[in-house]
Amino acid sequence: MPMLLEGRGLTVRFGGLLALKGVDLAVSAGEVLSVIGPNGAGKTTLFNVITGRVRPTAGSVLFDAQPIQRLAPFRIAQLGVVRTFQKTEVFGALPLVDGVAAGALARNDADPEARAREALATVGLENKLHLSAQQLSYGDQRLLEIAQALAAEPKVLLLDEPASGMNHQESRHIVQLIVDLRARGLAVILVEHNMHVVMAISDRVIVINYGEKIAEGSPERVRNEPRVIEAYLGVQKTQHARAR
Amino acid sequence: MSRRIATLAVLALLCAVPLVVRDDYYLHLFIVSGIFVVAVLGLDLIVGYVGQLSLAHAAFFAMGAYTSALLFVRLQWSMWLGLPAAALGVGFAAFVLGGVILRTRGHRFIIITVVFAELMKLVATNWVDMTRGFMGLPGLALPKLSLPGLGSLDITAKSHFYYVVLLAAIVAFLLCRALVRSSIGRKFVLVRENEPLAESLGISAFRYAMIAFVAGAALAGAAGSLYAHYVGFVSPDLFNFSYVTIMLIMVILGGKGTLVGPALGAVLFTFLPELLREASHWRMITFATILIVATLFMPKGIVYPLVAYLVPRRWRLSDAHAA
Numbered sequence: 335m336p337m338l339l340e341g342r343g344l345t346v347r348f349g350g351l352l353a354l355k356g357v358d359l360a361v362s363a364g365e366v367l368s369v370i371g372p373n374g375a376g377k378t379t380l381f382n383v384i385t386g387r388v389r390p391t392a393g394s395v396l397f398d399a400q401p402i403q404r405l406a407p408f409r410i411a412q413l414g415v416v417r418t419f420q421k422t423e424v425f426g427a428l429p430l431v432d433g434v435a436a437g438a439l440a441r442n443d444a445d446p447e448a449r450a451r452e453a454l455a456t457v458g459l460e461n462k463l464h465l466s467a468q469q470l471s472y473g474d475q476r477l478l479e480i481a482q483a484l485a486a487e488p489k490v491l492l493l494d495e496p497a498s499g500m501n502h503q504e505s506r507h508i509v510q511l512i513v514d515l516r517a518r519g520l521a522v523i524l525v526e527h528n529m530h531v532v533m534a535i536s537d538r539v540i541v542i543n544y545g546e547k548i549a550e551g552s553p554e555r556v557r558n559e560p561r562v563i564e565a566y567l568g569v570q571k572t573q574h575a576r577a578r
Numbered sequence: 579m580s581r582r583i584a585t586l587a588v589l590a591l592l593c594a595v596p597l598v599v600r601d602d603y604y605l606h607l608f609i610v611s612g613i614f615v616v617a618v619l620g621l622d623l624i625v626g627y628v629g630q631l632s633l634a635h636a637a638f639f640a641m642g643a644y645t646s647a648l649l650f651v652r653l654q655w656s657m658w659l660g661l662p663a664a665a666l667g668v669g670f671a672a673f674v675l676g677g678v679i680l681r682t683r684g685h686r687f688i689i690i691t692v693v694f695a696e697l698m699k700l701v702a703t704n705w706v707d708m709t710r711g712f713m714g715l716p717g718l719a720l721p722k723l724s725l726p727g728l729g730s731l732d733i734t735a736k737s738h739f740y741y742v743v744l745l746a747a748i749v750a751f752l753l754c755r756a757l758v759r760s761s762i763g764r765k766f767v768l769v770r771e772n773e774p775l776a777e778s779l780g781i782s783a784f785r786y787a788m789i790a791f792v793a794g795a796a797l798a799g800a801a802g803s804l805y806a807h808y809v810g811f812v813s814p815d816l817f818n819f820s821y822v823t824i825m826l827i828m829v830i831l832g833g834k835g836t837l838v839g840p841a842l843g844a845v846l847f848t849f850l851p852e853l854l855r856e857a858s859h860w861r862m863i864t865f866a867t868i869l870i871v872a873t874l875f876m877p878k879g880i881v882y883p884l885v886a887y888l889v890p891r892r893w894r895l896s897d898a899h900a901a
Contacts, residue, residue: 385778387778406777406782407777407778408777408778408779408780408781408782408783411777411778411779411780412780416778416779416780417778419774419775419778423772423774423775423778424772424775425768425771425772425775426771426772427771428767428768428771432764432767432768433768433771435764436765436768436775436776436779436780436781437779437780439761439764439765439768439781440765440776440779440780440781441780442761446761482775482779483779485779486779486780
């Protein structure tokens with residue numbers, strides 16, 4: 335299958351810090367690719383590079399085989415590569431529909447409100463249209479962020495820790511939502527610390543540590559990779575053990 | 579329906595002002611408020627809708643006044659040509675300036691707008707061959723209004739010029755309303771509410787800030803032209819910081835991010851300092867006290883409490899649409 339979005343040799347240097355070292359990744363339509371790694375490994379930097387907020391020092395990002403690494407963030411979003419943020423970003427004071435319509439307005443959609451309502455229905459917020467973003471609970475705000483991104487009609491959706499801070503039931507809802515989006519043919523790139531979520535829905539997983547890709551493959555394969563256990567999952571397992 | 583009646587009633591009242599107000603001094607204040615309405619609606623686009631504090635607005639106003647005055651003095655262009663020329667010229671200046679400074683935000687943006695205003699004042703002061711420096715440009719006249727088939731109308735009388743300004747204010751209001759209700763205006767608000775998020779969803783903050791900045795500057799230029807021909811004299815004093823201060827007071831205490839608010843603010847804060855003359859040397863202290871109290875108790879501007887008091891709930895869509 336042809337790759338929809340590809341990163342080749344992505345390297346980012348912030349002064350003396352090498353935040354990404356030659357990372358390759360690729361995702362095709364209808365696929366969920368998860369990016370995992372310890373805090374500070376470079377996952378969010380990777381998102382920033384793909385969405386144009388940070389220019390790579392070296393390497394390229396290809397969308398539909400066209401290089402996009404020099405485009406402005408709003409252009410990349412208009413092409414169909416849309417992200418959510420690790421720290422919740424919503425249009426606080428605006429009514430839900432007005433804020434979610436942003437992505438549709440940006441593409442000069444004939445009926446931005448209709449697109450916004452559809453997106454809100456997709457994530458299950460259709461009963462809260464009369465509220466403003468800041469009146470929603472934290473969990474609902476995370477869903478709202480996904481609705482905002484969906485109204486921009488992405489082909490590639492980048493989700494930065496969508497299930498962080500969510501309870502078991504809420505993260506199950508997120509899992510189901512991502513599965514539905516994949517079924518619609520979206521390419522999803524997921525950064526997530528919740529291993530239940532990652533293992534449940536990823537087609538492939540790449541593991542980053544100190545800005546470098548240290549493993550790639552199916553969830554099972556990655557889980558058993560010694561370097562991964564050492565860098566990341568081992569810590570996670572002991573935490574689980576302690577919690578029990 | 580009742581909303582339409584209310585609008586017509588307000589229009590009728592505004593049209594009746596010169597028939598009721600016989601005192602030239604109060605008529606003068608109405609004319610000056612009308613000119614300020616045009617200017618501050620423009621300021622509201624960038625400050626209230628896009629959310630960037632521009633302190634260059636009084637400079638745009640003064641540049642419009644100078645453009646129109648110079649065209650009149652040097653080329654004998656009447657105000658009917660001078661006004662659109664001022665709007666276009668100042669709009670273009672804002673486009674060039676915006677190309678540089680709209681890439682900055684926050685403190686840096688504010689500081690550069692102040693520096694720009696000061697620079698323009700220096701130009702007006704020191705380019706003596708063109709602007710006559712401190713002596714200013716006197717002798718600007720108001721044009722005749724020739725109506726085909728009806729002969730010409732003298733608008734130099736205050737009671738006549740009032741209608742020119744009223745028309746200008748209404749046109750400015752309708753233009754701004756069309757703009758802020760369009761998809762462009764909705765993008766202004768999205769950029770104001772969360773710029774990084776708007777960008778990540780495909781909206782160019784730079785482009786929409788530019789549209790607001792240029793449109794707002796063009797309105798300031800048009801207002802400056804009206805002012806120059808009305809007062810008949812321009813000088814570098816027009817660039818003084820006090821003008822941008824009063825314009826910001828009109829926008830912010832009127833209710834930034836609405837159109838009715840700054841328009842009301844323009845009228846209120848033109849009249850208030852004048853009415854306070856009764857208080858003689860307590861005047862500015864009283865004015866300052868009113869400003870402080872209003873800021874403390876009506877942080878969103880006078881328009882919100884006013885709308886809450888005057889407009890029945892069922893007419894209101896939401897706060898954002900209150901005005």
